[in-house]
Amino acid sequence: MAEMPEFESEMHRTAVAQLDQVAERLHLDHDTHVRLRYPRRALVVSIPVRMDSGHTEVFMGYRVHHNTALGPTKGGLRYDAEVSMGEVTALAMLMTWKCSLMGLPYGGAKGGVRCSPRNMSKRELESLTRRYTAEIILMIGPDLDIPAPDLGTDEQVMSWIMDTYSQQKGHTVPGVVTGKPIEIGGSLGRLEATGRGVLACVVEACRHLSLPLENARVVVQGYGNVGAAAAKIAKSLGARVIAVSDAKGGVLDTNGLDLGKVDAWVREHRFLTGFPGADEISNTEILELPCEVLIPAAVQNQITERNAGRIACRVLAEGANGPTTLEADAILDERGIFVVPDILANAGGVTVSYFEWVQGLQQFFWTEEEVNSRLINLMQRAFRDVLTLAGSQKSNLRTAALIRGIDRVKEAKRRRGVFP
Numbered sequence: 110m111a112e113m114p115e116f117e118s119e120m121h122r123t124a125v126a127q128l129d130q131v132a133e134r135l136h137l138d139h140d141t142h143v144r145l146r147y148p149r150r151a152l153v154v155s156i157p158v159r160m161d162s163g164h165t166e167v168f169m170g171y172r173v174h175h176n177t178a179l180g181p182t183k184g185g186l187r188y189d190a191e192v193s194m195g196e197v198t199a200l201a202m203l204m205t206w207k208c209s210l211m212g213l214p215y216g217g218a219k220g221g222v223r224c225s226p227r228n229m230s231k232r233e234l235e236s237l238t239r240r241y242t243a244e245i246i247l248m249i250g251p252d253l254d255i256p257a258p259d260l261g262t263d264e265q266v267m268s269w270i271m272d273t274y275s276q277q278k279g280h281t282v283p284g285v286v287t288g289k290p291i292e293i294g295g296s297l298g299r300l301e302a303t304g305r306g307v308l309a310c311v312v313e314a315c316r317h318l319s320l321p322l323e324n325a326r327v328v329v330q331g332y333g334n335v336g337a338a339a340a341k342i343a344k345s346l347g348a349r350v351i352a353v354s355d356a357k358g359g360v361l362d363t364n365g366l367d368l369g370k371v372d373a374w375v376r377e378h379r380f381l382t383g384f385p386g387a388d389e390i391s392n393t394e395i396l397e398l399p400c401e402v403l404i405p406a407a408v409q410n411q412i413t414e415r416n417a418g419r420i421a422c423r424v425l426a427e428g429a430n431g432p433t434t435l436e437a438d439a440i441l442d443e444r445g446i447f448v449v450p451d452i453l454a455n456a457g458g459v460t461v462s463y464f465e466w467v468q469g470l471q472q473f474f475w476t477e478e479e480v481n482s483r484l485i486n487l488m489q490r491a492f493r494d495v496l497t498l499a500g501s502q503k504s505n506l507r508t509a510a511l512i513r514g515i516d517r518v519k520e521a522k523r524r525r526g527v528f529p
């Protein structure tokens with residue numbers, strides 16, 4: 110099949126290789142297979158921003174729709190120094206499988222701007238976000254494509270997108286993004302949803318392996334939106350969170366970290382570095398700590414063939430997208446490490462985004478208990494479905510999750526046919 114130089118990146122190669130492997134196993138027809146290897150549309154924009162220094166800097170931004178067979182597309186927006194067209198395209202493909210696996214009426218999308226958000230002022234970030242939104246405005250909308258927070262973006266960024274889009278349309282359009290603040294149509298429970306979903310999978314995995322969660326050692330790489338929520342929910346379920354990290358490094362206390370104190374420190378100092386009463390640990394070391402549950406919740410390509418032989422957990426629940434390479438996956442499999450793959454483990458975020466979209470369209474808002482219990486139900490259902498399929502297919506959970514996700518898209522495409 111044709112090469113795709115436009116999307117050249119490690120992550121895209123992995124995403125396409127995963128699709129190819131499952132296509133072979135599923136006996137996917139050639140036409141569907143070849144179509145799904147390519148995104149439906151991909152937009153590149155340049156974004157001039159007047160910086161606080163008075164100079165203008167130009168940033169590159171992307172928005173990619175991978176597939177629309179199941180409905181409008183949905184996917185996060187990432188602000189990070191490593192963002193590229195290839196990365197965003199791979200993440201859009203993962204979103205297609207994730208939404209399909211969860212039974213949500215969405216195709217997959219992703220967006221990104223190559224920038225270092227932690228080195229930018231709030232005003233610069235607002236200018237960047239508003240201009241990016243104006244540049245991609247033809248690609249987004251409540252019936253077309255609905256962005257959400259991802260690495261380096263948050264509810265404030267979503268508010269600026271919603272406001273910019275609404276200004277252009279002449280009326281307020283809350284449904285254009287999810288992950289909004291509550292005051293402008295956000296959903297209760299959205300902030301912690303991805304972390305809550307990760308823990309719902311961890312609970313199921315521990316039950317399956319007869320591994321008690323009580324006092325289990327939990328390690329979290331990436332103490333951000335996903336990682337911090339996952340750590341706190343793990344602790345609330347009786348586990349012992351022994352180490353967490355951020356982009357600058359991590360902290361370790363084998364007796365269990367006091368997460369209240371960790372939060373207070375991060376609020377004041379921004380990074381974990383210097384947190385008193387715990388040992389410092391690097392982002393490489395943290396992944397190799399002996400523990401029951403490891404949750405990578407930072408960036409991709411963290412567990413590779415170089416360190417997979419030294420990963421010392423029983424359950425690896427992928428909060429991040431693409432933290433494990435294909436080669437590492439095979440090694441973890443051989444070593445009997447139970448991997449809950451990203452498209453299942455971190456699907457809680459898009460699931461509650463879907464709840465937010467539904468609540469917004471109906472102008473009827475649910476209680477936090479309703480949101481959380483519906484989320485847990487859907488996560489448990491998806492986990493058990495994938496586990497059963499893995500049993501019948503004699504595969505690992507990643508392959509089973511991909512089979513389920515790709516199969517639903519295949520059926521939708523078959524029913525719809527090819528236009529014209």
Ligand code: NAD
Nearest residue numbers: 259260261303331332333334335355356407429430455458
């Ligand atoms: P975030 O920006 O809130 O937090 C990311 C955390 O990782 C921060 O603590 C940051 O300092 C740290 N980090 C950044 N680069 C790192 C590196 N190289 N090594 C170690 N730590 C690093 O982002 P987030 O929204 O929590 O997203 C984290 C991951 O979860 C991403 O892979 C994202 O795609 C995935 N994800 C997020 C959501 C969501 O709802 N936010 C949903 C599904 C998947």
